[in-house]
Amino acid sequence: MPDFKLDTRLKGDSHPVVTLGLCRLRLMDDARWPWLLLVPQRAGLVEIFDLSPLDQTLLTFETDLVAKALKHLTGCTKINVGSLGNQVRQLHVHVIARREGDAAWPGPVWGHGEREPYEKSSADALIASLRAAL
């Protein structure tokens, strides 16, 4: 099996947070929403059902962990979880903290307007809080 290599677009749009058992956890560089990406470190996969049953269970466990931490940190109204991959095919799962009245509420965040990169200090602070919460 070929080695896993993070997709260049996912890499360019996000910051590393931590590596979990299955996934790399990354923070999307978009200050409009606290928005995380889980990327299973398995090469060549596109759909969740391309993962083995054990890896699907790990992904479920890691999504649960990350979603709870994000809810706790942000006190958001609703967590949005999604795996679309219409633009970037490398399998990845979005975990996003949504708040009533946020930039896209109540619609989805994907494809909404233009990304607003973080100030470096804000991204660093959020990443530190996430690491502490996990």
Next chain:
Amino acid sequence: MPDFKLDTRLKGDSHPVVTLGLCRLRLMDDARWPWLLLVPQRAGLVEIFDLSPLDQTLLTFETDLVAKALKHLTGCTKINVGSLGNQVRQLHVHVIARREGDAAWPGPVWGHGEREPYEKSSADALIASLRAAL
């Protein structure tokens, strides 16, 4: 624990397909995309992490089953899976067959334009195919 009762908006926007171990499977009444809903039959839950670890594993298993069947039936380009709940809070998971050039491609389907209900015969035929594929 109170009895599970399907949210009235979810009920009004979709047709029953089959009941699985954990979830009711429903077909969204929108002919623009083959679009399924999995609704765990647990009362009062909002987030995936509100499910017990066992129920989360069941949900993962049932999502896998349904996504594979939908991919097989439609030959779609990409399966989209999402749990948003910004408008309807009762926990539900969307499984949608996407094709390059479809009505919202490559954006998400949620909040895109107006729902286009099926002709009754088309919905019945798709539901029969889904039951056979599961």
